[in-house]
Amino acid sequence: MQTSIETKDDFFSNKVLGHPAGLFVLFFTEMWERFSYYGMRALLVLFLTSTIAAGGWEWSKADALSLYGTYTMGVYLTPVIGGLIADRLLGYRWAVILGAFIMTLGHASMALETPIFLYIGLGCLMLGNGLFKPNMTSIVSKMYKDHPEKKDGAYSIFYMGVNAGAFLGIMICGYIGEKVSWSWGFGLAGIFMFLGMLQFYFTKNIFGSIGLLPSEEKKLQKAQNVVTDVVEEENVPKNIARDRLIVVFVFSIFTVFFWAAFEQAGGSMTIFAKENTTRILTGGAGLTFKIVDALLTIVPLGIISFVLIKLFSKTISRFKLGNLILASSFLIIWGIVLWKVEREFSANTTEIAASWFNILNSLFIICFAPVFSKWWESKYNLPGSLKFGLGLVLLGLGFGFLAYGSTAITSPEIKVSMAWLVFAYLFHTLGELCISPVGLSYVSKLVPAKWIGFMFGVYYLFLAMGNKLAGVSGSMIEEITHKYSLTTFFLIFTIVPIAAGLLIAALHPILKKLMHGVK
Structure with a gap:
């Protein structure tokens, strides 16, 4: 109902x-x-x-x-x-x-x-x-x-x-x-x-x-x-419903593996950016970064401001105060952005903030989300289990760049190129586009209508588990680095997601059968 x-x-x-x-x-x-x-x-x-x-x-x-x-x-x-x-x-x-x-x-x-x-x-x-x-x-x-x-x-x-x-x-x-x-x-x-x-x-x-x-x-x-509208629910036999719920449970388990690694972005990867990445640039490299950083800030803000003006033209007469508050917010943002750009260009050297690398995920999503959307709508669309497998493999490959880049770090004083983090965030984002929207979509497709609310709650429970596991596993960075190496730490996040991705891909024939026609 x-x-x-x-x-x-x-x-x-x-x-x-x-x-x-x-x-x-x-x-x-x-x-x-x-x-x-x-x-x-x-x-x-x-x-x-x-x-x-x-x-x-x-x-x-x-x-x-x-x-x-x-x-x-x-x-x-x-x-x-x-x-x-x-x-x-x-x-x-x-x-x-x-x-x-x-x-x-x-x-x-x-x-x-x-x-x-x-x-x-x-x-x-x-x-x-x-x-x-x-x-x-x-x-x-x-x-x-x-x-x-x-x-x-x-x-x-x-x-x-x-x-x-x-x-x-x-x-x-x-x-x-x-x-x-x-x-x-x-x-x-x-x-x-x-x-x-x-x-x-x-x-x-x-x-x-x-x-x-x-x-x-x-x-x-x-x-x-x-x-009250009565919605006719699909009369799904209990054996079929049980099989589909098993698929949701399997996807949920592999989601834990994904988020446990992906959420290193706000933890161990940020520490890697702060302590192990070359963030001070001089000369041409520094100037190039300043220009790119300024464009990355101003252009998206300009596009959003255009949308804001469009909204004003339709709503300012009815909602003056709400629009004035929104306009004030953007004026403050523009002021901060222009101050930041001027401050950076007037500095002799360029020091990249360690937190800056986190913007790459959003940037890559904006760039690649339309491409993946077209892919999923084309005849080359992949089954859910293969999307999960591909997402986990891409995630693991992203950590592979960090593992390889870390091989050069033989003492705390040695810093490596920021390119390793850029490639890592790129592959992590591509993996996210294969898994994050797909998981929620399959919950809605596989679960009987009367259980959808409950099962979304269960699915988010698994996401919560993955996020907590990310913190627990990330907290071992010092211990593993001291006992083995930083490369070993990142290799764990390379091997486990790739192995999980290959495993769920191998389970595709079984999962396809358990879905009973859901695509």
Whole structure:
């Protein structure tokens, strides 16, 4: 049974780039949330492991990476509860607003840089994310319930907001945190989360009746004499349903292997960037990097600003305050970006922030996501098990570059080319595009309709396990490097994903049979 609430709001009468203006309100709200999340994530391990003299806390890598794993695990666990709270009590809108406010408090707490406020801050970020994340996507889904043919395009635009926020957050918060002040880096993440919350709050009526309190939805339903739609579910025999659930369970297990390695990005790979990578450039190399870095910052921000102007033209008359807050946010961002570019060009040498390398994932996603989308829609599309296998192999190959590059490190003073990290992030992103969207898609295809909500929760539980395992395994970097070598550490993340990828690919005939026709 699904309840469909018909409204008089015609979302598609007020378009921006062919989609409802409300989608772009969500785009920018999600962008600021991802700005804050990835901006903080890029700094956390660096801050904890930096020396006291550099303003850090000089934690051991093991302790810092263990905490990082616990935090990212919590981020995947809380959305299950947040979705239920929204459905039963708050509605989507207030869940998003409350979640954003709690996350703002979390970032503010971390900016105080004391142990107790660090833990309070991380707790708030986990709780706030649980309320925010699932209900943003729920609003998108509700907006397009009568326009399923436009849903893929809508989610693609929404996903661009995710990556735009991650890109800008890592670029700006990472730079400010490492080169100016850790507190300012953490604080900026909170400031833009707060501005994103205000923008959403003052523009929320653009969604019509979508996302109201459950009690208000029922009243509106009665007032409009809305009839509950009965959705005919596929009558799947229990043996077939059991086999398909086995496939979901198998995919979930291999997802753990993927995220346990992939999430080294915010942990051991960031430490590798900080301690083992050549980040000081001079002469022509330094100037080239400054130009590339400036273009990578200004061009995407210019494109997003163009979308912002398009949104203004459609909504400024109805939502002046929300638009003014959004415009103010962008003016601040432009000011910071231009200051950063000027500061870097006036410096005699170029020192690349260790957190900078994290932007490569978002950059490569933006570049390659359309290519993979076309591939999956073509006649050369791969079965799910082979996509998982390919994704894991690509992930392992990415760590292979780091393992090979690390062979030159025979003492702590030796630094290696940044090219090894660039290649690693490239292959990791290609692997992510094979697995991350595919896993969720197959859960929705293989699970009976009445169990989908529960099974998505189970799937996210496995993602949480993978993230925690990433922290636990990453925390062994010092021990393994001291006992063997840094190459050995990265070889573990090379061999295990490749072996897992080959194994799930070999299981394809069995999994295909268990799917009973699902493609």
